[in-house]
Amino acid sequence: MPNRAAVMTELNKIVVEERPEPSPGPREAVVQVQAVGVCGSDTAYFKVGRIGDYVVDGPIILGHEASGVVTEVGSDVVDVSVGDRVAIEPGTPCRDCRECMAGRYHLCPDLVFLATPPYDGALVERMAIDFRNLHLIPDEMSYEEAALLEPLSVGIWGCRRASLEPGDDVLVTGAGPVGLLAAATAWAFGAGSVTVTDVSEFRLDLARGMGFGTEHSEAPSERRFDVLLECSGAPGVLGQAMGRLRPHGRAAMIGMSKEEAIGLPLSQLNPQELTLSLVNRYNHTWPLAIALVSTGRVDVTPLITHHFGLDEAADALTLSSRVSDSVKAFVHPQR
Secondary structure (H helix, E strand, O other), rough: OOOOEEEEEEEEEEEEEEEEOOOOOEEEEEEEEEEEOOHHHHHHHHOEEEEEOOOOOEEEEOOOEEEEEEEOOOOOOOOOOOOOOEEOOOOOOOOOOOHHHOOHHHOOOOOOOOOOOOOOOOEOOOEEEEHHEEOOOOOOHHHHHHHHHHHHHHHHHHHOOOOOOOOOOEEEEEEHHHHHHHHHHHOOOOOOEEEEEEOHHHHHHHHHHOOOOOOOOOOOOOEEEEEEEEOOOOOOOOHHHHHHHHEEEEEEEOOOOOOOOOOOOOOHHHHHEEEEEEEOOOOHHHHHHHHHOOOOOOOOOEEEEEEHHHHHHHHOOOHHHHHHOOOOOEEEEOO
């Protein structure tokens, strides 16, 4: 049986190729991939070939927001069986270094992360991965919802890094998928109010439909907030939005900045004794993400807007630049 993969062979080009059938190691399972969400990082690698220090220097398979069904397990695998429906946590740490032993596995210097050069990702029919990266999902959860547990985990970790407390007034800058899921997480964590800003009226309408207050980025109000979740990565937004925090406010920088260096108006921010936390993916968030979605506390389905087959992966990766009313594209390798 061929194991087809959507391979980025050069900038802006995807070729569907056959890859070897995966064979699981002792602590690995083979997953038949059912759904892969397209992330902005996938699009950046496809169009530009790099994100910061991570540079594509050869053929690569993109995609790290993934889910599927287990088809084979290695000899030392426990808690995962053939036929299990699973969400895939895309980062595999060494589990033995100082950071891993301290519980900070997401900061492992040897982390192998799907679709981050030089490692291949999930736009493939079947893949082998450490069974400890697999999280069982309930029968009622769709594969698309399971794949969205990855960006939801970013929102969860961002809220934790911002030390969000019940009753906080929360400002979320950027109404992309991560921003909307960070807003949903803040609400599920007990925020007193959640306000989302963006330049896109379509995305602001989507935020309003999810129950959040909204502001157009170019017409902000004078309102102040306790917590900032910066998810846009747009130039100048972090400093401007931190200026809207109340004294002792907390900010988490979730969106990858498009600036090499960021200027902050420290003479204005220091007297307020604000806290800024940086966010690098997530840590031990999948069980909570599954619980939030399966209980209905967070509804991720409004983000699911477009579907593609494996041979349409290039169209999925460029969707956001072509279709203004798109949010999250999914590639289904089994189609």
